Amino acid sequence: xxxxxxxxxxxxxxxxxxxxxxxxxxxxxxxxxxxxxxxxxxxxxxxxxxxxxxxxxxxxxxxxxxxxxxxxxxxxxxxxxxxxxxxxxxxxxxxxxxxxxxxxxxxxxxxxxxxxxxxxxxxxxxxxxxxxxxxxxxxxxxxxxxxxxxxxxxxxxxxxxxxxxxxxxxxxxxxxxxxxxxxxxxxxxxxxxxxxxxxxxxxxxxxxxxxxxxxxxxxxxxxxxxxxxxxxxxxxxxxxxxxxxxxxxxxxxxxxxxxxxxxxxxxxxxxxxxxxxxxxxxxxxxxxxxxxxxxxxxxxxxxxxxxxxxxxxxxxxxxxxxxxxxxxxxxxxxxxx
Ligand code: 13P
Numbered sequence: 529x530x531x532x533x534x535x536x537x538x539x540x541x542x543x544x545x546x547x548x549x550x551x552x553x554x555x556x557x558x559x560x561x562x563x564x565x566x567x568x569x570x571x572x573x574x575x576x577x578x579x580x581x582x583x584x585x586x587x588x589x590x591x592x593x594x595x596x597x598x599x600x601x602x603x604x605x606x607x608x609x610x611x612x613x614x615x616x617x618x619x620x621x622x623x624x625x626x627x628x629x630x631x632x633x634x635x636x637x638x639x640x641x642x643x644x645x646x647x648x649x650x651x652x653x654x655x656x657x658x659x660x661x662x663x664x665x666x667x668x669x670x671x672x673x674x675x676x677x678x679x680x681x682x683x684x685x686x687x688x689x690x691x692x693x694x695x696x697x698x699x700x701x702x703x704x705x706x707x708x709x710x711x712x713x714x715x716x717x718x719x720x721x722x723x724x725x726x727x728x729x730x731x732x733x734x735x736x737x738x739x740x741x742x743x744x745x746x747x748x749x750x751x752x753x754x755x756x757x758x759x760x761x762x763x764x765x766x767x768x769x770x771x772x773x774x775x776x777x778x779x780x781x782x783x784x785x786x787x788x789x790x791x792x793x794x795x796x797x798x799x800x801x802x803x804x805x806x807x808x809x810x811x812x813x814x815x816x817x818x819x820x821x822x823x824x825x826x827x828x829x830x831x832x833x834x835x836x837x838x839x840x841x842x843x844x845x846x847x848x849x850x851x852x853x854x855x856x857x858x859x860x861x862x863x864x865x
Contacts, residue, residue, distance in 0.1 A: 551575050551580065635672060
């Protein structure tokens, strides 16, 4: 069943675990996530960026997700809009049937120019009103991610706009968001850090400060791929050209989860896994040309990464803990608040 993300995150907070939010663009990626969730008995967050929605087309994406919900009725499943850049983007996701939206008002609609606090509050309030009326969850963002490698980010190292705890508190109070993405030095894509990150570049101390200031707020870590060396090596071994790079170590994410992080965004690790598997097949068996010959191993490689993250984030084993609440009931609860 497709459920509101708020319910999953409330349950995760009760259980003290995190939930991976994995990006999709096509059928194989949705299948990989759902199979990993079945294997590990995990609640699921599938997320689609604006780019994914235009690549796959909304109707294909939505019906693939309906198929997933039908095939895996026992897994509470969220369909989330990743990095909505405007009210219109979020509204179209809500109208289509997404059960959660991110309004990233930390940036202007171009997805790279940092906005003002007032703009962010204003646009996020509008999205919250439209979303909550339908029982749909809203994630907001305060502070700005670095990098621009993979859309959405202000460039730089990500240390220029680290989230201020007082501003975060004010933002949550003014907007009523259900979850809050914060900036602690991460960025999207493979090239996050030029060495294993330490406290100078990955501000876990800031995350803990924000959690202490807002202990009840569900925090979201973006740019949380670990970019494992094994996955980089497979790509490079079979003709790829990745420069040496470091992501966010899983133990830092686990520290975050012990300090209020409930949603962990992962895309790049799955891209690396799929691309490595495809390169391997094409390199080792150049005579093959049936897409299933390389898409099947690619799907399997992504499934393994997702299952591993689900276990590491602690969501494994929690799919059957609770009954999904229908969105209309969630909407009525917001209205009564
Ligand atoms: P990665 O590029 O680290 O996987 O981050 C994905 C993300 O944060 C999507 O919003």
